[in-house]
Amino acid sequence: MQVNETLNEGLKRGYAITVTAAELEAKVNEKLAEAQPEVEMKGFRKGKVPMALLKKQFGQKVMGEAMQEAIDGAMQEHFEKSGDRPAMQPDVKMANEDWKEGDDVEVTMTYEALPEIPDVDxxxxxxxxxxxxxxxxAVEEALANLAETAQDFESRKKGTKAKDGDQIVFDFLGKVDGEAFEGGAAEDYPLVLGSNSFIPGFEEQLVGAVAGEEKDVTVSFPDDYQAEHLAGKEAVFECKIKDVKKPVAAKIDDELxxxxxxxxxxxxxxxxxxxxxxxxxxxxxxxxxxxxxxxxxxxxxxxxxxxxxxxxxxxxxxxxxxxxxxxxxxxxxxxxxxxxxxxxxxxxxxxxxxxxxxxxxxxxxxxxxxxxxxxxxxxxxxxxxxxxxxxxxxxxxxxxxxxxxxxxxxxxxxxxxxxxxxxxxxxxxxxxxxxxxxxxxxx
The missing domain is CATH 1.10.3120.10 (Trigger factor, C-terminal domain)
Structure with missing residues (x-):
């Protein structure tokens, strides 16, 4: 096996690698000899298949493996001897693309070597x-922010209209084509307006509602709604507003x-x-x-x-x-x-x-x-x-x-x-x- 340098400019390196036909054949024979004891073939006992027949049957496949192993081995040996570390995967190509059995294998390898890094004190x-x-x-400010996140709600004055961010407590019953559907009803449900936790368009229609009011909310379920029997359908929700509450920061105390x-x-x-x-x-x-x-x-x-x-x-x-x-x-x-x-x-x-x-x-x-x-x-x-x-x-x-x-x-x-x-x-x-x-x- 021969490795000849063809390029050495800055960090760029190039090499021509030659694996002789004799080396390749020896490697093929070695691999076939290793496999021979386990090979079974009609007309022969296990491990007794003649080498010539093995070569005829498996030679092409083993030749490809031997060629790859020989090239990989040559590259590994080169890097161990030279101390080079390629910056990226080396570019390896067959130089004699018209290769046929019995010819030497000629390969070119190019790469960029990682530079030597100077010592630093x-x-x-x-x-x-x-x-x-x-x-x-800073602690008090963080406490106040925590109190905001742990906000509570307290009832607004009677007759106050609900705003975005307010919580309404209400009963609702949803119907499609005049029929109530499963999962479409609840009592004393707390909903924060603007939270987008209900179907698009639902919460907006409750802005302005007051406690004691009864209101119908008409929405359409999205086409990709998880419940297929409701997807794309128009629904009417009969809503009874029981309370309108404003958000208040939690008290900063032991309970918080x-x-x-x-x-x-x-x-x-x-x-x-x-x-x-x-x-x-x-x-x-x-x-x-x-x-x-x-x-x-x-x-x-x-x-x-x-x-x-x-x-x-x-x-x-x-x-x-x-x-x-x-x-x-x-x-x-x-x-x-x-x-x-x-x-x-x-x-x-x-x-x-x-x-x-x-x-x-x-x-x-x-x-x-x-x-x-x-x-x-x-x-x-x-x-x-x-x-x-x-x-x-x-x-x-x-x-x-x-x-x-x-x-x-x-x-x-x-x-x-x-x-x-x-x-x-x-x-x-x-x-x-x-x-x-x-x-x-x-x-």
Whole structure:
């Protein structure tokens, strides 16, 4: 077997690989000899089929397997000896397409090698860590927001008309073609107007209703309504309004605290303070991570594989185009051209991605099975009722696993670098931290 270099320009590499006919035949014979003891054929006992007959019967199939194994072996040996790591899957082609049995196999292999990443003195990096304390005002504001979400309702003055956001308590009886239908009736039903919990067009007709009023509401069931016997049908609901209530924030007391799993109001305030400080820490980390990436970007410079740059620039351009055209859900759109701005951003991302990967490898950073399982479970929660199917899909999909593993790995590498760098804490206000976060979003 021969491997000859044909291209070496920057990170581009090219090789001509030759597997001789004799090597190939030897590999075929070896594979047939391995299989011979288990082969059964009419007229011969198991394991006693002559090699010549085996070759005639299975030679073509085994030849293809032997050829693929020989080429794969040559590639693996080349990468082990050279130390090259291809940036993307190598492009492998048959050079002698008119190959026939008895000929040497000639293959060309081209790829872009990953560059050598220079060492970085992580201890030289200096970062500022923004620290925000959850003060009483922030806790009280969060408490008020909680009270809003736990809103209650109290009756309006008699004769007051119901508005959007009000709750009406009413009895209703639904009929189609004058006949009541199953599931179309209830008593003392509390409905918040504007919640869109009833058939489209229903709630709007009750805006303006007053307690004691009887009113017919006429609506049509959607054509795709889950109950087929009602789909597309017009229905009349006889409604009797019993009460009209306005929304009021829940009282901030021990009773509210128990609704949110705390023993009392003091305990709820402690929980809120801890949650707020966790949120502040998350935001502070995001700001500090951007600062770290900026510092790393200044510290390193090396050649980048053009294929990775093009792929990343294309992905950035595609993502930004969809952000500017949110109405286009699929990919049936004109070809999107990459700009110099896309390429500049792509260069930063590729450079930092390669650097973080190298730092993680040297530090032996690993994503554990437990961390992956947790990440999959977090993602699965976005598909209520289909969590199990999503979990199984990810387990069978290597690409999806990599998409989930990559950010976990990056965050662990970033934490590793934080441990090496010099961090200086600076206590700031919540507003200052918010401005710093907004600045990240604007970039």
């Amino acid at each position: 992580l201890t030289s990096i200096k970062l500022e860590k923004m620290v925000v304390k959850a003060d009483d005002a 605290a128990t609704k949110f799993g705390a023993e009392d109001l003091a305990g709820l305030k402690t929980q809120i303070a801890e949650r707020l400080e966790a949120e502040y820490m998350g935001a502070s980390r995001a700001v500090m991570k951007r600062g770290l990436l900026d510092e790393l970007d200044k510290l390193v410079s090396f050649d980048l594989p053009p294929s990775l740059l093009d792929a990343e620039a294309g992905q950035i351009a595609h993502q930004l185009w969809h952000e500017d055209n949110p109405d286009v859900q699929g990919h049936d759109h004109p070809e999107i051209e990459t700009t110099e701005e896309h390429k500049t951003l792509a260069a930063r991302r590729v450079r930092l991605g390669l650097l973080l990967a190298e730092l993680g490898q040297k530090a032996e950073v690993q994503v554990s099975d437990a961390e992956m399982t947790q990440a999959i479970m977090n993602q699965a929660r976005q598909y209520p009722g289909q969590e199990r199917q999503f979990f199984e899909f990810v387990q069978q999909n290597q690409q999806m696993q990599q998409q989930l593993r990559a950010p976990l790995f990056e965050d662990k590498v970033v934490d590793h670098v934080f441990e090496q760098a010099t961090l200086k804490e600076k206590e700031v206000s919540k507003e200052d931290l918010q401005k710093a976060v907004e600045a990240l979003e604007d970039e």
